[in-house]
Amino acid sequence: METLWAPWRMQYIKRIKDDDGCIFCEKCAETKDRQNLILYRSESCFVMMNYYPYNNGHLLVVPYLHTADFSELSDEISLEIMRVIRKSTAILSAVMKCQGFNIGVNLGRCSGAGIDQHIHFHIVPRWNGDTNFMPVTGHTKVVNEALFETWETLKQHFKAK
Numbered sequence: 160m161e162t163l164w165a166p167w168r169m170q171y172i173k174r175i176k177d178d179d180g181c182i183f184c185e186k187c188a189e190t191k192d193r194q195n196l197i198l199y200r201s202e203s204c205f206v207m208m209n210y211y212p213y214n215n216g217h218l219l220v221v222p223y224l225h226t227a228d229f230s231e232l233s234d235e236i237s238l239e240i241m242r243v244i245r246k247s248t249a250i251l252s253a254v255m256k257c258q259g260f261n262i263g264v265n266l267g268r269c270s271g272a273g274i275d276q277h278i279h280f281h282i283v284p285r286w287n288g289d290t291n292f293m294p295v296t297g298h299t300k301v302v303n304e305a306l307f308e309t310w311e312t313l314k315q316h317f318k319a320k
C-alpha cells in the first residue's frame with residue numbers, strides 16, 4: 160500500500176504532545192460545530208472532520224465515551240459506530256465522488272494513534288492517483304481553507320439524512 164505524504168500533520172503531531180486534555184471530549188462538549196468541524200451527532204457518537212487530514216474529506220467517527228479500551232464499547236455503541244461509518248461513506252461517495260476508502264482505527268500510540276486515550280475511527284476517502292496529487296497541493300493553509308468549504312458541503316448532507 161502506498162502511503163499518503165502529509166507534511167502538515169507534523170504540526171499536529173508536535174501539538175498533541177504538549178496537550179494533556181482530550182480534544183474529542185472538549186470539542187463535543189462545545190457548541191461551535193462549524194469551528195470544531197463537527198458534522199453530525201448521533202446518540203452515542205459523533206462525526207468530525209480531521210483538522211490535519213490525510214486527504215480531503217478525512218472524517219473521524221468518535222464515541223462520546225472516553226476510553227482507550229475497545230472492550231469498553233458496548234454492542235449498542237459498536238453497532239451505532241458502524242451505522243454512522245456507513246452513513247458517512249455513503250455521503251462521501253455521493254458528494255466527493257471518491258473511488259475508495261481506508262477505514263480503520265489505531266489502538267495505542269505505537270500503532271500510530273495521535274490521540275491514544277480516546278478511540279476514534281478514521282474514514283479516509285481515496286481517489287485513483289491521490290498519492291501523487293496530495294504532495295503538490297497539500298500545505299497547511301490550503302488545507303485549512305478547504306476544510307471549512309468541505310464542512311459546509313458535507314453538513315448539508317448529514318442534515319438531510
Ligand SMILES: [Zn+2]
Pocket residue numbers: 181182183184185224225226276277
Ligand atoms: Zn475523550
